[in-house]
Amino acid sequence: MRWSAGFGLALLACGGAVPLSVRPDPGNVIVLGMITTPDGASGRFQPAKVRVKQGDTLRFVIDGRTLHNVSFPPSENPGRSNLPPPGPYLTAPGQTYDLVVAMAPGTYHFQCDPHAPLGMTGVLTVVAGERGKAVPVDSAGAS
Numbered sequence: 001m002r003w004s005a006g007f008g009l010a011l012l013a014c015g016g017a018v019p020l021s022v023r024p025d026p027g028n029v030i031v032l033g034m035i036t037t038p039d040g041a042s043g044r045f046q047p048a049k050v051r052v053k054q055g056d057t058l059r060f061v062i063d064g065r066t067l068h069n070v071s072f073p074p075s076e077n078p079g080r081s082n083l084p085p086p087g088p089y090l091t092a093p094g095q096t097y098d099l100v101v102a103m104a105p106g107t108y109h110f111q112c113d114p115h116a117p118l119g120m121t122g123v124l125t126v127v128a129g130e131r132g133k134a135v136p137v138d139s140a141g142a143s
């Protein structure tokens with residue numbers, strides 16, 4: 001959490017009377033929309049390119065106009081191990097699926113299985129996390 005890092009620095013700046021303990025970084029939650037195309041035939045991830053650190057959580061949120069899932073197919077991620085299993089199909093508006101990023105640093109390709117041929121794909125870049133310390137993370141287009 002960026003917030004807690006700033007808070008810790010503020011405490012230090014105020015005299016440091018409060019004992020600071022190093023806790024494992026709980027990680028950021030990065031929200032990705034699963035947005036159905038206007039014709040209902042496909043979808044897209046929004047953002048479709050994300051950069052996270054290990055331990056962060058990807059939170060997929062569906063618009064509920066049709067079903068979507070997220071998977072990291074081995075065929076699209078050659079040489080990668082520890083790929084997460086395919087996520088469940090989400091259907092209801094606002095339904096979410098959380099995925100804690102546990103893969104090694106690198107670039108990964110993900111997709112919605114039924115809509116990948118229609119372009120519902122994304123790219124995830126994982127950087128190493130540092131325990132007990134917040135790491136600046138760019139989530140391209142995540143704002």
Ligand SMILES: [Cu+2]
Nearest residue numbers: 043068112115
């Ligand atoms: Cu889909």
